[in-house]
Amino acid sequence: MNTYELVIIGGGPAGLSAAKVAAEAGLHSLVIERDYKIGGQLVKQTHMFFGSEKQYAKTRGIDIASILIDDVKRHPDKIEVMTGTTVVGLYPDHVITLLQGEEYKKIKAEAIIIATGASEKFLAFENNDLPGIYGAGAVQTLMNVHGVLPGHDVVMVGSGNIGLIVSYQLMQAGVNVKMVLEAADTIGGYKVHASKLKRLGVDIRTRMSVKKAIGTTELNQIEIAWLDDSWQFIDGTEQRVDVDALCISVGLSPLSSLAAMIGCEMKFVPLLGGNVPIIDEYHETTVKNVFVAGDVCGVEEASSAIVEGYYAGLMVAKRLGHEHPDFAARKADYETQLDNLRSGPFGEKTRLGLLELRGERHV
Amino acid sequence: MNKNNVIICRCEDVTLQELHDVLEEGYTTFEDVKRILRIGMGPCQASTCGLLVQQEIAKFLGTSVKNIETHVTRPLTMGVKLGKIKEAADDES
Numbered sequence: 001m002n003t004y005e006l007v008i009i010g011g012g013p014a015g016l017s018a019a020k021v022a023a024e025a026g027l028h029s030l031v032i033e034r035d036y037k038i039g040g041q042l043v044k045q046t047h048m049f050f051g052s053e054k055q056y057a058k059t060r061g062i063d064i065a066s067i068l069i070d071d072v073k074r075h076p077d078k079i080e081v082m083t084g085t086t087v088v089g090l091y092p093d094h095v096i097t098l099l100q101g102e103e104y105k106k107i108k109a110e111a112i113i114i115a116t117g118a119s120e121k122f123l124a125f126e127n128n129d130l131p132g133i134y135g136a137g138a139v140q141t142l143m144n145v146h147g148v149l150p151g152h153d154v155v156m157v158g159s160g161n162i163g164l165i166v167s168y169q170l171m172q173a174g175v176n177v178k179m180v181l182e183a184a185d186t187i188g189g190y191k192v193h194a195s196k197l198k199r200l201g202v203d204i205r206t207r208m209s210v211k212k213a214i215g216t217t218e219l220n221q222i223e224i225a226w227l228d229d230s231w232q233f234i235d236g237t238e239q240r241v242d243v244d245a246l247c248i249s250v251g252l253s254p255l256s257s258l259a260a261m262i263g264c265e266m267k268f269v270p271l272l273g274g275n276v277p278i279i280d281e282y283h284e285t286t287v288k289n290v291f292v293a294g295d296v297c298g299v300e301e302a303s304s305a306i307v308e309g310y311y312a313g314l315m316v317a318k319r320l321g322h323e324h325p326d327f328a329a330r331k332a333d334y335e336t337q338l339d340n341l342r343s344g345p346f347g348e349k350t351r352l353g354l355l356e357l358r359g360e361r362h363v
Numbered sequence: 364m365n366k367n368n369v370i371i372c373r374c375e376d377v378t379l380q381e382l383h384d385v386l387e388e389g390y391t392t393f394e395d396v397k398r399i400l401r402i403g404m405g406p407c408q409a410s411t412c413g414l415l416v417q418q419e420i421a422k423f424l425g426t427s428v429k430n431i432e433t434h435v436t437r438p439l440t441m442g443v444k445l446g447k448i449k450e451a452a453d454d455e456s
Contacts, residue, residue, distance in 0.1 A: 001455065030410040089438030097438065104447040106455070119410045123378055124419075212364075250427050253414055257436040274414060275433050 003108040004030045004080075006316055007096055010115035012040020012347030013302045014294025016068040016315070017309025018113050023078035025317030025324035030080060030107070031072070032044050032098065034086045038072070041119060041137070042302055044144040047165050050190075053304035054337055063146075064302070080202040090114075090262040094288065110162040111289040111316045115309060116261050117274060118252035118295035123157065126212040127296035132219030136166040136249035151245030155222060156180040157210050161189035161301075168196050170247075175256060179243060181210060183306055185225055189345070211238060212245065220247055252299045259296065263287050271353030272298035278357060283308065291316055298357070300341070300350055307337045371419070372412040374405020382416065386423045391418065393434040408440050409433075 006022055008015045011033030018031050031038065045061020049073055056064045063204040072079050082100075088095035098105045120135035122128075127183060134142075134150055142148045156167045159182035162320045182194065184205055187194045194204060203240035207227050214221040226237040251275035260356065261268050264277040276297050277285040284291050293312035294305035311352055314324055342350050368379035377400045385396050387423070393416055396402055402416060403409030413433060421428040 086441055088443060090439045091438070098439055099443055100440075102385055102444060102447055104443050104451045106451060119407075120412055122373075122411045124369050124415050126368045129373060147444060254412070255410055257408060257440065259409070260433075260441075261436045261438060266433075268417075268431075268433065270429065 001095075001106050001108050002165065002195060003033040003110070004028065005320055006030070006108070006111050007032065007107065007109035008115060009090075009096075010117060010294070010296075010356060011035070011038035011039070011081065012082070012115060012117050012294065012305065013042055013064070013068060013303040014296075014309035014312070015040070015113065015115035016072050016360035017116060017306045018293055018313035019079045020068070020071040020075070021310045021313030021319075021324065021330070022317045022322075023072075023075035025314065025318045025331075026078075026322040027238065027313075027320060028078050029080070031081045031108075032085050032087055032096075032237050033081065033083045034097070035260070036084050038069055038081060038083060040302075045165075045302070046169060049301075049303060051303040051341055052337070053062045054261045055268060055306050055341070057303075060301065064306075068306070079135075084318045094289070106127070107211055111291065111320055112262075113291045113293055113309075113312050113313070113316060114256075114277075114285075114296055115294045115305075115307075115312075116258060116296045118254050118299050120248070121251045121253055122246055123210070123250055127170070127215065128185065128213060130213050130215050131217070132215070132221045132244055133213060133246045134248040135229065136162050137252075139245075139247050140169065140270065141165050143169065143354070149175055150293070151219075151243070152176060153178055153243045154245045154246045154247060155224075155241055155243050158182065158249035159187045159189055159194065159204055159206075159255055160249060160251060161193060162245070162252075163252045164189040166247060166249065168193065168200075171197070171200050173326075175245075177202050179205055180210045182223060183209045183231060186216060186268060196328050210246065214240070219244060219246060240318060252295065254296045254299060255290075256296050259285060259290070259292060262290055264290060267357055269357050270296070271349045276357060283312045284315070284319075298350060298353055304338060304341050307334050310334050311338070370407065371397060372400070372402040372409075373417045374407050374411075375401040375403075377412075378414070379419070382419055386420065386452075391420055393432060396434065397434050403434055406441070408436065419426050 002090035042065035059119040212223040225233040259277040369379035
């Protein structure tokens, strides 16, 4: 059985950033990626990011992916990348089982960073399995990675940043976005993204959601309706809209099942998106030498995932006896960057969620 | 709402009606409904339906979703051929 110093599960922004800093500190790592290429969800992000220069603000997501991949390629002697490989089992003695095509393999690691990201939440409504109903992230992959349009007339459910950005990209691709529905009183995402849609004439309707999908073999119509204060549909307010595709964008939830599998103590924190491993200030879980970074320990943006990756890489390297030459300065810098990213009204969820996770405050 | 047409678990094709029926019978933990309905046991391993199941159980019990324990995750997360597991074991010895 091959033993690695560090195994990083997930080749997205968090995993790649962790590998980079760990390599700079002198640590060997293996990055395992389920997809056929690394870069994670950044590869489909054609919009420019916010944040600061340090997390590549004003750069398009797809270009940030290239930068992070180049960073990893700069350390061929330190970082090994395995694509098309899924971790199927994670055991308390740090044995990791892998599936590569049909082949089943076992490896071992001194330390593990779980950086598996998040997956899209789904909604329960009538006929929600009709062809033509997609997650918004799935539509973004279909369009921006594979060049396939989901339909001609689309309604987006959810006005968080993903819902707004994907709606805009659908319009750019020539798809008619008929409206964006938002169950809450206010638009969830950044105003700049919402304004771009409004300028194109897309209606964003708050306190409304999808009640039912209509069609026999594929989606033809949806029924939408108003919501009352307790999120129940108000009878008599139903309207029908002709669509051939519906995008669901109601948030992400951490893909934390591997952390649970290896025995990390978990906590359900809605502010962080769902079930997350309890971590200390070094991003270590309750299982020794098992660390986490990125959306798996709380859904945020790619910018935060990058910095958390750097941070976890720095911490793991120190743990395994490879303290980074600039350890103290790097640590302080990453902490400041995370604080800055989480300042302001949009970071409040994460700030409160982390407090709740660490038991410092009950929300 | 016709609960027979609301899919909760896409992988195993479990409807909201089936879930509610099992809850009515008194099986009100995620592990119970998973064993009875195979909910969350398909390719996505509950990453899509997990939260919906927690929400439905919470609603049924009249409590917060935070109080509903999620399901236990076990290896293997994907289908692996038994022959391949044997091959890997043979290589080791």
